Amino acid sequence: MAKPTALSGFPELLPAQRIAEQQVLRTLAETFELHGFAPLETRAVEPLDQLLRKGETSKEVYVLRRLQETSPEGHAGLGLHFDLTVPFARFVLENAGRLEFPFRRHQIQKVWRGERPQEGRYREFTQADIDVVGRDVLPFHHDVEVARVMLDALGRLDFLPALTLQVNNRKLIQGFYQGIGAPDVDEVMRVVDKLDKLPEDEVRRLLVIEAGLTDVQAGAALGLAAISASDDSFVAQVRALGVTDPLLDEGLEELAAVVRRCADLVSDRVRIVADLKIARGLDYYTGTVFETRLEGYEWLGSICSGGRYDSLASDGRTTYPGVGISLGVTRLLVPLMQREGLAADRQVPSVVLVALPDEDAREACDATAQRLRRRGIPCEVAAAAQKFGKQIRYAERRGIPYVWFPGTDGGPDEVKDIRSGDQQSADPDAWTPPPADLTARITTSSTEQGASR
Amino acid sequence: MAKPTALSGFPELLPAQRIAEQQVLRTLAETFELHGFAPLETRAVEPLDQLLRKGETSKEVYVLRRLQETSPEGHAGLGLHFDLTVPFARFVLENAGRLEFPFRRHQIQKVWRGERPQEGRYREFTQADIDVVGRDVLPFHHDVEVARVMLDALGRLDFLPALTLQVNNRKLIQGFYQGIGAPDVDEVMRVVDKLDKLPEDEVRRLLVIEAGLTDVQAGAALGLAAISASDDSFVAQVRALGVTDPLLDEGLEELAAVVRRCADLVSDRVRIVADLKIARGLDYYTGTVFETRLEGYEWLGSICSGGRYDSLASDGRTTYPGVGISLGVTRLLVPLMQREGLAADRQVPSVVLVALPDEDAREACDATAQRLRRRGIPCEVAAAAQKFGKQIRYAERRGIPYVWFPGTDGGPDEVKDIRSGDQQSADPDAWTPPPADLTARITTSSTEQGASR
Known part of the structure; x- marks a missing residue:
């Protein structure tokens, strides 16, 4: 294609x-x-005679037809609504x-x-x-x-x-x-x-x-x-x-x-x-x-x-x-x-990327993520067990502000704010990001990703 | 009509x-x-050749045409998507x-x-x-x-x-x-x-x-x-x-x-x-x-x-x-x-109907409602200053669980749970409904309003 x-x-x-x-x-x-x-939500289509009652908008209407339409009536009489007032009435x-x-x-x-x-x-x-x-x-x-x-x-x-x-x-x-x-x-x-x-x-x-x-x-x-x-x-x-x-x-x-x-x-x-x-x-x-x-x-x-x-x-x-x-x-x-x-200042809803030390740790990392989610914190587990530096850049590219590191040798987990570099020990059943970080912020800086069409 | x-x-x-x-x-x-x-959201339309690539679904596709289509190409080549996989790909x-x-x-x-x-x-x-x-x-x-x-x-x-x-x-x-x-x-x-x-x-x-x-x-x-x-x-x-x-x-x-x-x-x-x-x-x-x-x-x-x-x-x-x-x-x-x-067990998002003693009190009642809204409590002010019994039935018909009565003669406001009849004095800057009442409950009793088509 x-x-x-x-x-x-x-x-x-x-x-x-x-x-x-x-x-x-x-x-x-x-x-x-x-x-x-x-x-309220109405269907996307209305009978054409309804849509054309006011005349002036007639040429703007998209008319529908089934590709294999056989009967002369069929859906020949339906069009997509051009506003929400006509369907509401x-x-x-x-x-x-x-x-x-x-x-x-x-x-x-x-x-x-x-x-x-x-x-x-x-x-x-x-x-x-x-x-x-x-x-x-x-x-x-x-x-x-x-x-x-x-x-x-x-x-x-x-x-x-x-x-x-x-x-x-x-x-x-x-x-x-x-x-x-x-x-x-x-x-x-x-x-x-x-x-x-x-x-x-x-x-x-x-x-x-x-x-x-x-x-x-x-x-x-x-x-x-x-x-x-x-x-x-x-x-x-x-x-x-x-x-x-x-x-x-x-x-x-x-x-x-x-x-x-x-x-x-x-x-x-x-x-x-x-x-x-x-x-x-x-x-x-x-x-x-x-x-x-x-x-x-x-x-x-x-x-x-x-x-x-x-x-x-x-x-x-x-x-x-x-x-x-x-x-x-x-x-x-x-x-x-x-x-x-x-x-938005991020491309994903995630506030936290749970870093993955090695592929065998995925199940444990999923469990950590699920504990964060249970308290309403959107997060994802790293897609691959790359070096931590690479995982941090993975978060950075998506605008995810925090990276979570599972504890090693029985030590506590740690969470790093990758904007400030600040890192502290954290409990997945207790840690909460500042409210302002929980959802993405809407920005108008021109450094954000490319424009739409 | x-x-x-x-x-x-x-x-x-x-x-x-x-x-x-x-x-x-x-x-x-x-x-x-x-x-x-x-x-993610994609447009509702795709080029017909994309939609028909798999052939088998061809007769299900709705084709679009502008009512006053003049050019032979124009939108003759667009149809409504029949799933979200083809547009996502x-x-x-x-x-x-x-x-x-x-x-x-x-x-x-x-x-x-x-x-x-x-x-x-x-x-x-x-x-x-x-x-x-x-x-x-x-x-x-x-x-x-x-x-x-x-x-x-x-x-x-x-x-x-x-x-x-x-x-x-x-x-x-x-x-x-x-x-x-x-x-x-x-x-x-x-x-x-x-x-x-x-x-x-x-x-x-x-x-x-x-x-x-x-x-x-x-x-x-x-x-x-x-x-x-x-x-x-x-x-x-x-x-x-x-x-x-x-x-x-x-x-x-x-x-x-x-x-x-x-x-x-x-x-x-x-x-x-x-x-x-x-x-x-x-x-x-x-x-x-x-x-x-x-x-x-x-x-x-x-x-x-x-x-x-x-x-x-x-x-x-x-x-x-x-x-x-x-x-x-x-x-x-x-x-x-x-x-x-x-x-849902109500027809409106409102948790509270603010009762209206008389039409002159509307501005004060709007202000009370706005104070409740500021704390995330959906509410509406009664449409007309009917007798309070009628206003309570107005709430009942819509499934609104609480009616708020403005204080009279300098007395405190009161709020009534119209299901239990329980009524108590309340401050619009402090009162909160139980969390379970804040949003509508989904029920499956057959006593709810008529079925859709």
């Missing part, structure tokens, strides 16, 4: 990178579960009678999109979603909840560059555009959403030409979009624009509540900002909307987005409102791996 | 079932990592220069096969694989290692019915058939492998007709297949058949070593048996082979299988021998969920 090559858009991680990714995924899942979100409808509402779930899974691959855009990638869904009603406080949960989770990933969760509210902007008398509110939103791609003057021109605003109205719309604040001072700034509308009032109150009630989770690494130009495209969001920027990686766009849907799912009789946020794990991590060498 | 229905062969779990599955997956990963196996070849050998990895992922679905056979299912791969050479002691690691992992899943790891050795049976003068050793192996489907007399007949054995040779081959032992006493039984061959000797020694060196991990729930009729079909195994039977679920076949390959992968110049075992997680758990109601 010739040497295989990578597939563009399908990133794979080397062991030290994968250990880092796995730590991130475990931290996310643990944090979501601390907040009572149940782990379907799962809720399918199992509504067996779920307790409000239903909180987290879902960490691969999704697939047949897009043209580029840095930060992959054909296979992992997302981590949290959502709360209600039956008929879902009180606003869940909007605050999902923001708090995601901020808590992101705050624990302390190796990341600084993050800003940008929040806005559809009611606020729709109410404002109504309040200024815009003839087509959706069109105004669509044009204002171009502010991160077009110069302000061009947007102003389009607001007049395409959205039918007067110059004064366009100025007001741009005035609103220019407002951002890390506390509820934005309310006074909006009020100063002199526009009144009941929906605007509702949106202002909700957005102020999100920002205020997340304040205790803010740090210099994880911030929350009310940013009144955020609209989340023309999706079906109906209240709070979220986007997230990573400092130094603004070109990635939003790495963590979501919002409130008044109808996440509906079977005609019952409507299920929801609010959620989706973190693009691959999209966040792979660029950091490629550009900053983000990876 | 009409109520969606399940897709045959694509099982999905309800929350309490998924919590149980997730505990299993975490236990497996943690155990594998205690033994130094690095977590490809990963090793592709990244050999960046890996340290021997390379130990575990890989827990979904795989897809377009087979006709039936109980225990799914179109989408999760496997948990461990493998050790060497460059050029891989000493035999790794055969013992993978058996020990899997026994250790299975032993921790204490809610499972009893399991028997059946071990055999290809060298042993090939050497034996050579030793009796069989004209076509592979054909003998193929016929003997039918012993679990056909009566012994029919197999004896086929050994003569199809494998060209004499009656005496056929009797010896069946005599070997009848031998099984939970210790190395099988060696004497084989010797008593009077056959000699150097390859047989090597196989006997290896198999005896596996059984002997796993003895300390055996319990009444997890056993190891040298079973000399196990051959693992006509796969490319070259030494140790493994299968596993679940007591009461023998009709499932082997739920955990593997063995030694002298050539897991090769690029023509370098050969990578390997040894590994693959556990069929979905295949093991879903029948137990359907037949014995296996599930």
